[in-house]
Amino acid sequence: MKQRITYVVKNPEAFTPEQLVVKDDGTKFTLQRVHAAKEHRITLGLDELPRELSRVFQQWHEFHIRWASSTAYTATPPFTSRVSPGLHIFFTPLKSTPEDALCSQLHDLLSTDLKCSSNASAIKLPVLSERFSMSASSQYFDYLESPVKVIDDFQQKFCKVENEVCGNLTKQLLTAAYVDIDYDTISRAVVLTAAWPDAQGNEGWSEDIELPKKDSTVEIGVLSHEPNSDPEDVQFGGFLTVLGQDSAPKPARFQTPTRHYPLIQSSSSTTATPKLHPLTYTTSFSQPTGLHPTLILSLPKEHLAPPNPSCKLHTHLTLPSYLFIDKYQFNDALFLQSKNLKRLRSIAGATDLEAPDWVINQWGSAALFELAHPPPSTEQKDTASASWNVSIPLHLRYLPASPSSHARVPVPWPVVFWACRADEGAKMAANPFDRVHLGYEALFGPRTRFMHVEPSGQGNGTRQLVEWIDVPVLDTTKTGWVEAGTVGTVLVAFLGLCWVLFGKVGGGQKVVEKGKKKQ
Template sequence: MKQRITYVVQNPEEFSPEQLVVNNEGDFGPSFTLKGVHAAKEHRITLSLDELPKELSKVFQQWHELHIRWASPKPYTATPPFTSRVSPGLHVFFTPLDTTPENALCETLRSFVPGDLTNDERPKCSSTNDTSIKLPILSERFSMSASSQYYAYLESLNYFIGRFRESFCRKRMQCYENLRQFSSALYIDIDYDTISRTVVLTAGWPRATGAIEDGWDETITLPSEDATVEIGVLSHEPNSDPEDIQFGGFLTVLGQDERPKATRFQTPTRHYPLLQSSSTATLNPHPLTFTTSFNQPTGLHPTLTLTFPSQHLTPPNPSCKLHTHLTLPSALFIDAYQFSDALFLASKNLKSLRSLAGATDLEAPNWVVQQWGSAALFQLALPPLHHASSNTQGTWNSSIPLHLRYLPASAASHTSVPVPWPVVFWACRAEEGAKQSSNPFDRMHLGYEGLFGPKTRFMHVEPSGASGHIEGAKSDGLVEWIEVPVLDTRWSGWVEGGTVGMVVLAFLGLCWVLFGKTDGRREVEREKKKQ
């Protein structure tokens, strides 16, 4: 087992090396202690299949590659290089083997995911082919990316971690301790491919857990006598090359080094933060943020609105185009035909619908849709230069019309549908795109990289984490909830009885009209004969 723990200091001017202590003579072996360090943290564990329990090893060996991404709905500010994002919820990107059973994905999900995952009696999963969506790959560079995607909104991993601990940790204390720590992470990645035959577990914390003002106060020890743990305490430094990211700080290998060693290095990066230029060494986040909301009342045709401060909505460089990537549950769908009209796109401040994959049937109710939902990529229009320069307080809205499917009846008049906030980023041209794979911190398999060319850098726009400016909007962090009217089963008997009654009355009325007129005509004919 290999472990790599990286801390990226958020304010280098407040950090001192005295906050780091290495103790090689402790009662429990060597240890590394941090005292009040304000930093983002990433903990990566690499395991071979032989180091996993046999039952868990068999689960991974069913796939050619498997990439799990989970993100919390809690808003946070990303610290480079941990900049890339996915929409809140559970994303599974995978490529099955020829021998992978059709029910492999669904059985695994039902084992580790609670039954009310999608506000239904069970996770929306029938089989690998029917439930997943095929990922469109437009770039040859990503031709080896996973072929399929599964998504479901999952607010917390507590149930998942509890089931995993019961099934596989058993009496392994280190397993218990790692899972306890990971339960507070705001994003978790699990990666496996059949070539390396290794499982990489990565957890991220944008800030210290507990009281924010206290920073990280923790001690790291070796899991076993023959193990090593790589630890880095770094800070992001300004760099003249716009395509590289540079760090300085301290590195140590617990179990080998007696004290942290100073280091400085730079690496190309695929995902880069938006930063505000500064005359000092401090790197300030760019003021451009966005919020997500739905026009109220939503009705059966809700409109998702992305709101930006217009004065900050300028491209980082001329090659950059603003995009948003949506992940929609099956209860919602996009009508692609709407976005083929240039005038319609302009009225919504959109440039184009770049990609749409998944459940796109315009007529099907939700209970007959087998796929988990759909994913869409839009290019957004920007405000005119005179609009951005003259309006210092205004906002710029891009609207995406959606449509609701008919949902199953329930014992309530309405049901809630979660809609995760999309990912918003500038897609920019990179001259050194081929070198980006050398970055040890970059994340791949996020669902949208393959929709761009091989020389693309993604500069992410931070979500603001609040949508309360829209009256009546219901928001839970980075997730919006839509109240959808459904057939209330508590009143369904009255509806059925009323429907039958109306049909009977209509039938009797029709009979009266038909036979009543016939009798009247016969009476008239008789009178004529008498005359």
């Protein structure tokens, strides 16, 4: 088992090396009140996993899980890549993989209510660049607000009482901003990665990290983001230690290219700590939503300028099956211009325009839009308080009947980013912190770097990155009147039809018979 724990200090001026201590001949590492973002990565071989879990992973050629919390947070480089809140699964089955393998595993681990019947419930991923980063063939999504049930079940089944590392880690996962699990048949290793934007509470991280076994490896880095002259690289300086080998943290500095990069304020200082750009976005729906809601992305005009001329603004939407996009709407240039859109670059998944939700087999759809942005303005007064609104028309499917007149459904916020051309795209694979298999990288070429726009309100930790829509549905508590009215209408219509057919025909025959007698 290998572990890599990385802390990225948020305020280097307030950090001192005395907050780091190595004890017990280099087998124990202690942090004291360190304010930092944290990433914990564990690499396990299949033979180190419980047999039941090992069999689950061996059913797939590739299997990648991405869970993201709906609570807003401030991203700290290099942990800047994002996906929409919820559970994303990217996978490629083997030829021998059972058709119901994915759904049976999800129903056992999560809930039997998940919209999943077979591997066909997933959507096929469109890929522009096979060479780039996305080799998984299919994607599954469900809005999973919290992984509490999964973590509790895992802890009860697989964490033994004497294994404190497993128990402590599973408890910490409940507060993580995102959790990734990766497996592929080439490495035959399972990699668990979890990230936290900051420690719980206001006192920072105070932790004791011990070497679990003599043959295990624990690498620990306490770093800070440093200024760098190369706009395509990130540079970090700090202290590194390997438990069992180092008696004291060693100073270190390294520079690496990165695929996912935050928007950083321009600065003339070569020594100042980089600061995030003030550009943020909010997501909302026009009210009332009705059955044709319009998703609105709002960005401040004063900060909405491309980082460089090659950058284009994009948003990636992950839509559950009860929402869909009419792709034919976006063929009209005037319509796109009125919505501040440039084009619909990609759409995959359930796009049937007429089908109700209960006949859709797939989990939903994913769409990538290129957004328009305002030209630079010389009048500061006009842009200082104005917002640039992008409108994306959506459509709701008819939902199954329920005991109430409305059903409340979640819509996760989309991801917004600048896609820019990179000069050294091929070298970015060397970055040890970049995440792949996010659902949208393979829609771009290999020389693309993503500069992510932060959601608004990320600093206070209270904003939720999900919108809720009240959808009108058939109220089963009031369907008695509908049934009685339908039966009554049918009965009256039947009696009326009988009177027309038989009453008038009988009367006509009598008139004819009387005429014959007179003659």
